[in-house]
Amino acid sequence: DGRDAGLYPSILLFHKPYHTEGVTYVQRAAKLGCTKVNVIVTLLCEIDKDSNVLSYGVHRRGKYRPLTRELLAEFKACVKKVFAEVAAHDMEMSVLAHLNAGGKRYDWRNNFLFDPLAYYDDFSYQDTLIAAIQEAILKTPNLKAPIDISLSGEMGRSVFAHADSYLAIMRTLRSDKRLPKTNLGVSLNFSNAAGEDTVTAAQRKHAQGLVDECDFIGLSNYRWIDLPIDATHFEQAKAAFFVDMRNSGVTIPSGTPLHFSEVGIGGGTDEGLASTPAQAAKTPWNGSDNPRKNPWTSPQMQQFRRDFHRALLAFLAQQPQENPVTDAFLWSEGSWDPLDTTDQGFADPRIIEMIQRHNQRVVR
Numbered sequence: 001d002g003r004d005a006g007l008y009p010s011i012l013l014f015h016k017p018y019h020t021e022g023v024t025y026v027q028r029a030a031k032l033g034c035t036k037v038n039v040i041v042t043l044l045c046e047i048d049k050d051s052n053v054l055s056y057g058v059h060r061r062g063k064y065r066p067l068t069r070e071l072l073a074e075f076k077a078c079v080k081k082v083f084a085e086v087a088a089h090d091m092e093m094s095v096l097a098h099l100n101a102g103g104k105r106y107d108w109r110n111n112f113l114f115d116p117l118a119y120y121d122d123f124s125y126q127d128t129l130i131a132a133i134q135e136a137i138l139k140t141p142n143l144k145a146p147i148d149i150s151l152s153g154e155m156g157r158s159v160f161a162h163a164d165s166y167l168a169i170m171r172t173l174r175s176d177k178r179l180p181k182t183n184l185g186v187s188l189n190f191s192n193a194a195g196e197d198t199v200t201a202a203q204r205k206h207a208q209g210l211v212d213e214c215d216f217i218g219l220s221n222y223r224w225i226d227l228p229i230d231a232t233h234f235e236q237a238k239a240a241f242f243v244d245m246r247n248s249g250v251t252i253p254s255g256t257p258l259h260f261s262e263v264g265i266g267g268g269t270d271e272g273l274a275s276t277p278a279q280a281a282k283t284p285w286n287g288s289d290n291p292r293k294n295p296w297t298s299p300q301m302q303q304f305r306r307d308f309h310r311a312l313l314a315f316l317a318q319q320p321q322e323n324p325v326t327d328a329f330l331w332s333e334g335s336w337d338p339l340d341t342t343d344q345g346f347a348d349p350r351i352i353e354m355i356q357r358h359n360q361r362v363v364r
Helices: 022-031 069-088 125-138 156-161 163-174 201-213 232-247 277-282 299-316 349-363
Strands: 006-008 010-013 036-047 053-060 063-066 092-101 147-153 182-189 216-221 258-263 325-330
Touching: 006 036, 006 299, 006 349, 010 022, 010 069, 022 036, 022 069, 036 063, 036 069, 036 125, 036 325, 053 069, 053 125, 069 125, 092 125, 092 258, 092 325, 125 147, 125 163, 147 163, 147 216, 147 258, 156 163, 156 182, 156 201, 163 182, 163 201, 182 258, 216 232, 232 299, 277 299, 299 325, 299 349
Parallel strands: 006 325, 010 036, 036 092, 092 147, 147 182, 182 216, 216 258, 258 325
Antiparallel strands: 036 053, 053 063
16 A cells, blocks of 8 residues: 655653743754654653552652642643644644653653542543643644544553543543544553563453544554664564563454654663664664764764664554554653754764755655
């Protein structure tokens, strides 16, 4: 069928305490000629030792503050500003909802346990993060439809434990006739899609019910790489994700498109910076957000980074009819981001040109 999928930047909103300039990031994407962005709307949470969510909150003056009505109103206003900027540049928009650990304990969001409809310290995920997205869309005229919304990114433990609640949120959004056309889905990790917990038979059944009603399924694609990299790497990553999902008891229907909700190579190792492509290929999810610690300075590493993006674009240019990847979004942070959308100091003009040329063909 040979349909092409574009490769676009992410707008990181509150992913790190200093990621507050969403409007500027959208402007940078527009300057590069990007016709679409993925807005990663991030709220913080406090977790206990078992990664149960205790409260939702935001960063204020270097500290985690549990939500109040005022703080939630400020958060919603920021989201609205960013969506308005996307509309002002006539871009298409995808949205990905993220939680990060903001309190005393840290864990990766894939291990958080929470019911998105339940109240933790007076607030629920639905009436904070999802409501912020929904209200910002409603208050932003001229947003291009359809808008893709991923109700959760890399939060598989919560999705599998409370699939019915996510399905209820999805149905609530679908029944809101004021919204422009939206495509709704969930996004999971490329491996350990269901988090670390053992999935029960009942959870498998509910998770299958949720996936069956999704307009798309997203995945964060940071699968380790066998060198030399070419387009088949991404086909293998996709196949491995399907196997991981089946092992958790869920089959993705053949008609459901996929998104690479996050994709990139950070050039990092578990210990620090990679000095060879072979090291970087093992842990694409590791990298640097400090321009003074840039893994992409040697000719060998620069070449590998270009080869990675060339292979990704070659993969995106030839999508099959069954479960095509219809959109891919770079993780626009530090050394993962050759476009310098969010953090500055890691751009590669040759990769920028490659992506621009590819996307112009997609839009034609």
